[in-house]
Amino acid sequence: MNRMEAHKLYENSVKILKKNQHENGGFYASPPGTRYPFIYPRDHSIAILGAISAELMDQARLGLEFILSAQKPLGEFSQRYDIDGNDASYKDLQIDGTGLVLYTLGKYFEATGGSFFEEMADRDFVLKYWSTIRNAVEFILMNKNEEVDLIHTINSIHEYPAYEHGFEIYANSACCAGILSAVEMGKAIGADDNELDRWKNEAEKVKNAILTRMYSPRRRSFIKCIRVKDKNSKPIAYDAFASSVIDVDAAEYAPAYFELISNHDMKTQATVKRIHRHLWDDEIGGLNRYPEHWNRNNGGYGPWCHFTCELANHFIENNDQELAEKYLGWVVDMAHDYQMPEHISTIQRFELWVEDYTNAEILRDSKIKMIEQTRNHPKWQDGLAYITIPLIWPHAEYIRAYNNYMSKFE
Template sequence: MNKLNRSIKIIEKHQSPQGAYIASPNFSQYGYCWFRDGSFIAAAMARAGKTESAEKFFRWGFQVIAGQKPRIEKILHIKNELITHGDLLPTRYNLDGTLTLDDWPNGQSDGYGTFLWALGKYAQSEFIKENLELIELVVRYLEKVWKIPCYDVWEENSEGIHTSTLFSIAAGLQAAGRILQRETGWVEIVNFIEKKLVKDGRLRKSTLSDDVDASLIWGAVPFELFPLDYPLISNTVTVIEERLYFNGGLKRYSTDTYYGGGSWILLASNLGQYYAKTGKREKAEIIKKWVESHFDAEGLPEQVPEFLIDERKYPEWVNLWGEIAKPLLWSHANYLELLFDLEGKA
């Protein structure tokens, strides 16, 4: 079985009966479903032709959102200045859709935008029609909270407004606008990014940091909020290459110390997609080969502990939580996306 089909099988194996995709089945902290991970995974599965798997996840997502309706409606009636990240919807849930009862940094906003983006890109029209009320509710929620500081996509820095979080929200609102056939707040968010989150002609990581973050690639790939050749994107990719790229792998950001700050499969795959889409096929192939070199009997890991930013931190995390998560379903999803872009698959 080739690596494409193995990736699909790994994802299918670890989708719950209810439709949730577990983040990683063998890692102590990842036995849950994140809206962020799950939405990217569903998008890749739909693109692979596994539409039943994707729709199963979308149904799970709407069931969770329906259960959160009273909380959303309460937030919609609170003054913005009184809302904190503690009021925001959770980012992860148990596989049956119930809330987790722990102190995880749950207050994140990107997952619900990513959910709307994946839904708008891949869900069947009849299924979308069944859930218009809940789509409208999520839109109103995201339009309400996008400026509320929250944890970023790496579940850190709760006091900032983070660029890749805003990309996720804007992409979701743009997709929902097409579904609902009305204006949403996505243009306002993109304008905010261009006015407040730019330095020296490239994107900033957040309102807290002028650094770059590999997730900034999402503004063009996969969210398509900016053209691939837009100077803000190409300048950002240049700095990402200079600071975060190492022999096929990609760091999250320059001061990352999680498991020592290794190279991430899913982010390298995003960069490979950018290369594939901009005609830099040789560079994309180098990343593909690097990713595949770390594919073993268990699958693809979250990150590879090479060219570590802080080697002292690696054993600390292993002692705390165990070995690096493997398989990580999001890694497999982004690997699939890279393969499809190299193949020119729609």
């Protein structure tokens, strides 16, 4: 890995993070004039985690203020918002966003001192938003199925109900980690012990269900999703959707990503080996998010910088410098002018996707604009399709991975 280029990409990633935070506090998913000029709780939360890693604590706090103030009456957070915090959703609820907000708030509180350095910790901030935290936890638990102790969702990280409607691993991991973060913050501010005990008990049930029901010993891997149409199905065996999604997916790293299980654990190690074996792109390099045959490859099938950064962290944690540099070095090499796209494809794959969506008449205006921008990008002349550049999410994940790499190996 080119250390100098890696550092330049880090510095520019920090600049991009700061530049794309609106004065109201919201982090754009991609800059105005590109495909995603909105605030998505998922992307926004990861941007805050990047800010925390870069020690941009004022920006992190402002970002949290924006999203916590945008909570809906039942306790959830919308699929996306405009810069004023108004609901701008066009897709169904994605409960992982609610879990991510709690998890990110917990990371902010931990970074300010948490329960270990009370004179430093931003306890007043947690106290200010405690009712918001409580409502978010209760909303998550309202969507928990008591038969299997898992949380139901319609959409998750890929926004693809066909493979995510039911008990999906990323959504469950995010929500479980979010509740556990709320418990720790509650302890630090002296919240009601009975309530905290109930939350912890429910979160531990979810964690145990993730580590047992969502792990396949024969495949030696976590699985993507247990399909269930109705969150209240009892018994779920007779639910209309009842089935399992066992295809390899980068999201199956979620239990370790959200610290529910160690990166050194056999289940994590085996899952990552499976992800690497099946999703590393042999033609371009980098990590794809799921199999090509899912055929939902907006902009053409190809690797994603932020998923590649996530797996780099696994290898960093396991002292595997060779694979850590393979993953992180690929991100550095593929950055254009020290900016990263949503994902990268070949022209052949890109045009195949355009043909499929054109023939099916499912090209929205935003996708038509994306096609034009991709073909006009300088990397097109190199035979590559760079989709939506810059996307803020991969810059935030790169900041976290780079800092972890430097702490471990430098």
